[in-house]
Amino acid sequence: MKRVYNFSAGPSTLPEAVLKKAADEMLDYQGSGQSVMEMSHRSKEFDGIIKSAESLMREVMNIPDNYKVLFLQGGASSQFAMVPLNLMTKNGKADYVLTGQWATKAQKEASRYGEANVVASSKDKTFSYIPELDPSTFSKDADYFHICMNNTIYGTKYHTLPDTGNVPLVADISSCILSEPIDVSKFGLLYAGAQKNMGPAGLTVVIIREDLLGEPMEKTPTMFDYRTHADNASLYNTPPCYSIYICKLVLDWIKNDIGGLAKMKEINEKKANLLYHFLDQSKLFRGTVVAKDRSLMNIPFVTGNDELDAKFVKEAAANDFVNLKGHRSVGGMRASVYNAMPMEGVEKLVAFMTEFEKNNQ
Numbered sequence: 001m002k003r004v005y006n007f008s009a010g011p012s013t014l015p016e017a018v019l020k021k022a023a024d025e026m027l028d029y030q031g032s033g034q035s036v037m038e039m040s041h042r043s044k045e046f047d048g049i050i051k052s053a054e055s056l057m058r059e060v061m062n063i064p065d066n067y068k069v070l071f072l073q074g075g076a077s078s079q080f081a082m083v084p085l086n087l088m089t090k091n092g093k094a095d096y097v098l099t100g101q102w103a104t105k106a107q108k109e110a111s112r113y114g115e116a117n118v119v120a121s122s123k124d125k126t127f128s129y130i131p132e133l134d135p136s137t138f139s140k141d142a143d144y145f146h147i148c149m150n151n152t153i154y155g156t157k158y159h160t161l162p163d164t165g166n167v168p169l170v171a172d173i174s175s176c177i178l179s180e181p182i183d184v185s186k187f188g189l190l191y192a193g194a195q196k197n198m199g200p201a202g203l204t205v206v207i208i209r210e211d212l213l214g215e216p217m218e219k220t221p222t223m224f225d226y227r228t229h230a231d232n233a234s235l236y237n238t239p240p241c242y243s244i245y246i247c248k249l250v251l252d253w254i255k256n257d258i259g260g261l262a263k264m265k266e267i268n269e270k271k272a273n274l275l276y277h278f279l280d281q282s283k284l285f286r287g288t289v290v291a292k293d294r295s296l297m298n299i300p301f302v303t304g305n306d307e308l309d310a311k312f313v314k315e316a317a318a319n320d321f322v323n324l325k326g327h328r329s330v331g332g333m334r335a336s337v338y339n340a341m342p343m344e345g346v347e348k349l350v351a352f353m354t355e356f357e358k359n360n361q
């Protein structure tokens with residue numbers, strides 16, 4: 001059997017222990033004689049799976065009791081519409097910060113439903129930094145304030161949160177969820193697609209403060225009303241059962257094998273720092289992001305020469321370091337070092353980059 005070091009931005013690498021456990025239970029889940037893929041979502045076995053996925057999520061992320069955890073579908077992209085449909089309902093207005101493609105898509109979608117103000121943007125420098133935010137420019141009567149916490153494509157991250165006062169802070173945390181502790185009580189709503197750091201594609205997690213579960217806009221589809229899912233414990237219709245099961249195994253792994261999110265953060269910092277330190281001293285490669293805004297999860301870098309970039313990506317793949325090509329909108333390279341990427345993978349990548357640098361002076 002062969003396993004590569006997979007630096008994909010998503011869907012991305014999963015912990016080997018999780019894949020092995022899933023393989024062991026593939027044909028017969030805990031004596032039920034069925035695969036989790038085959039069983040009714042109303043069965044007692046699946047009820048156990050979804051309940052323990054939720055309780056593990058609450059425990060690992062330290063989610064306060066006045067928040068609902070919803071297991072939905074449609075990807076983070078559906079949340080770009082679901083958030084305004086449900087929350088932009090008092091004053092028809094929200095504030096957005098444009099820090100990349102996902103944040104821009106979220107703002108564009110929201111503008112179909114109301115006034116989606118752009119309070120700041122880092123588009124002028126290809127989203128290579130997080131813009132300074134001045135609270136005096138925020139809309140006092142916004143229904144919410146939206147940020148994309150970790151910018152998967154560009155490799156930036158908010159290291160401090162904007163002070164939005166009484167305006168609920170909403171964050172897309174698709175590519176940083178479970179990578180480090182997060183104070184959920186500072187947010188009104190958090191959402192994340194699973195395929196970066198939680199499990200397979202198909203599952204989207206929403207964590208919403210209960211007082212925000214209000215009346216959505218008229219004609220909001222039933223499936224896009226948060227209350228539909230909150231009132232039915234995410235079982236209004238068939239949920240993405242297998243993705244929820246893998247997510248539960250990933251949460252188990254974080255809790256029991258890693259030792260929780262504080263420990264996860266420590267490991268992630270070691271991995272990211274190793275690569276950043278290499279980039280900072282390299283004479284061939286350089287990071288593309290303002291140092292203080294660097295992401296812990298997505299690390300873009302370039303040589304400054306497109307042909308050399310392509311050569312690097314090709315030779316890396318031949319050495320089993322795969323999916324290092326940067327996003328089509330920025331070029332260069334990007335190493336996504338999510339939770340499941342072992343330290344060894346980053347050490348070996350840095351060794352490979354050192355060798356490549358030597359051979360391509």
Ligand SMILES: *Cc1c(COP(=O)(O)O)cnc(C)c1O
Nearest residue numbers: 075076077102152172174175193
């Ligand atoms: C991947 C990603 C998305 C898009 O997620 P889908 O599940 O494909 O809709 C949105 N936001 C961020 C930050 C992402 O990383």
